[in-house]
Amino acid sequence: MPKLDVKPTPEFKKALEIGRPPNVATLFPNSSALIVSGKVIDRAMLRKGKCMTIAVNGRSSFVVRGALRGAQRANAAIVLEIARSEGGANAYCHVNMWNLAQHVNQIVNELGLTIPVAIHADHYGIKKPEDMAGAKAEIPSLFESGVTSIAIDASHMPDDQNLLANIELRDYVPSWAGYETEVGEIKGKAGLSTPAEALFLIKGLNAHGIHPDWIALNNGTTHGLEAEGEGIQVGLTREIHEALAPYKVSGAQHGTSGNSYERLKQIAEQTRTTKANVATALQMVSWGVKVNEYGNAQLDADGKFIKESGKGLDDEIWNEMVAYADKQGWSGGNYKKLNLPFECRLLGQSREIRERMVQGVEDFVASLLTDVFHADGTAEIAYELINEAGSFDLGAKGERIEDPAEWTPEKIRERAAAMDTDKGPEGDFDD
Template sequence: MSAANSDYVKALEVGRPPNIGRLFPNSKALLVSGKAIDRAMNAKGHALALAANGRNHFVIRGVLAAAQRANAAVIIEIAKSEGGQKAYCPVNYWNMARQVDAVCNELGITIPVAIHADHYGIKNAGDIASAKVEIPSMFDAGITSIAIDASHLPDEENLLANLELNSFIPAWASLETEVGEIKGKEGLSTVDEALFLIRGLNAHDIFPDWIALNNGTTHGIEASDAGIQVELTAEIHEAIKQYGVNGAQHGTSGNSYDRLRAIATKTRTTKANVATALQFVSWGLEVNEYGNANLDANGNFIKVKGEGMSEELWGEMVAFAESKGWKKGDYKNLNLPFENKLLAQPREIRERMAARVEAFAYELITKVFNSADTAPLAIAAILAAGSYDLGAKGKRIENPADWTREMLAKQAQGLSRDKGPAGNFED
């Protein structure tokens, strides 16, 4: 047995969290806390972990194959809108880990993989009450990382929601928090807003691994050339550096690769979400080099003949969407009703769907995100800790007495209340 294989076996023994060991006692898949993935990116330096939204089974297969080929630590995730109780995707918070584990064992995947519940949205008191039941159920089902997204709320309520839900998240799990809704150039996050959230959490001994910002990105089909604001992101990351928090970049689809490379080199970002591009690629749609779907002269998607799904099934999906009056941004809703039909296609078509994702994801990992060869670094972090619990990167700096509920109004004085236009921007 090689030293590398020996390390993998040791990591399997100590690096899989208790919920993973309980669910998959005989598995050879290394499903880990996102903390290990984050530490690997830090160790390599200027590296972004691909956090792939597994909207369908083919995305999961393709991304895992790409990460294995690139020897890269990777994250498979799904957002609440995509995979919560009102999901529009067949992959959800409760079956994602099972799919990932099965594919890893089937394909002989030997890189560390985190299972991330992205954009777990909190918009009101009712959501908090539901979360206290739902979050434990998600970890029971194999989640190893979570993003608490209360960014829709005023800053004080965002902080309070994070504080109230933290005890329902295992200490070993990686944690992402968010400030500023993801809605493009409107309501951009500020240094003060990010500091307010991170300082308030720090005072209560909560040390997030990542913070997501509204730094100019959007989700879905990118319609603006403004995109991610690199300098704003760098400024905010520098301000919170002492708290040990890295950045999570949402909505990468549609941003130029030069801009994404700048995010890697000029900011403290270690996690980059990719969703819509992978969906389009798996389907066999024509996309530009950044993953945006190209449209024909009539504004319709272009299906590449002989790639992705069959032409007949694509025609059926288009007809279904048109019968619903759906616009192009609504095509994501096709994932759930058509998954079984996609899986029922001949093997060669299923394999080419996953292979197309693999090629696209491999390019991102190796030529844009700089995360190739980070798998051994994640394994090394696990072995150095001797545990699935890698602990926190930060330590308490703030005085808890300054961050009681009664003190929040004072701490929040002067914060911007501009959250941009109302709407649903969470996936």
């Protein structure tokens, strides 16, 4: 690998001393990894302006390592995340919500990296009221395992239940932690979010003293492969963010893989988005699957992925993976399920092949952060924010505006019933 020019500065050393949240300091007492709250990452992007960072879905140790190296090259603050569907109780990845912080801590210390990293539990899905009891036990376990940020995603449920679930679960998330909420499932061009729906959620949370760092929308994109090329609707995103401006909530862009760089630049420059999730593109790059310049996998005439010889994983193992997927009836986006059964097989490859898998991810991430997201230099801004605050806890961006008496459970249900919404088709839209 190209040698990374890593020179810890006095500002970094001071931030390391005070910037790690208590759960991280307890888990890794002798660590030099600057694992921080998601709030730090969001504020660093806002302070620089017109930029966003990559939130890497670390589906494998190769992706995690490559992303961290790429962020160091860009001198950028970064988010490493795993979604509940990817790394929860029914995981399809070896990296999961309970060991992601350990992976990050080990790699950062091994390589002597100095970038600030948030550990984000993405899409912590609440799909029905019966899910709440389990969430109240499981969410604290995530923070005990080093998570520093979470997305409570109850968008699968009606608007009133989504809001009420967020209110009820907020007490299970540390006040210092990054917090993301979601309105509208990620369904592509179906069931697009509206300003009214977003305002309903954010106003209701605000009335209860809850100030999310991020809101995720269904703004026209999809998880996995970007098949239609329509992708993110920048104008809709800007309209919703402008409506939410008094509440100082930033945007989290989901389903970034495969969208054109021009569209992603517009999201960074024209909206309040500070966090952009990338999963499928990095998985494909690490494997050596042929992708276009935006990371969207290319298919042959039979609709099969094209493995590029000499890139990514060993060709023989790739053939084993394809045969395994065929036997399971997996195709397209369902290739993601190969991560768990093949992670250890991939770790047993030669050093040369493992390195080229990591290097592909590193190059992709460094270029995205610098040339598209404009997040380069935000690592040092994050140090400044921590050192100015003198703490790991940057506090809330917003303040209470709404009257709690107008947002009781009864009035929440009445308001939701009066809204005209289109949530799109039913189905499984997990990432």
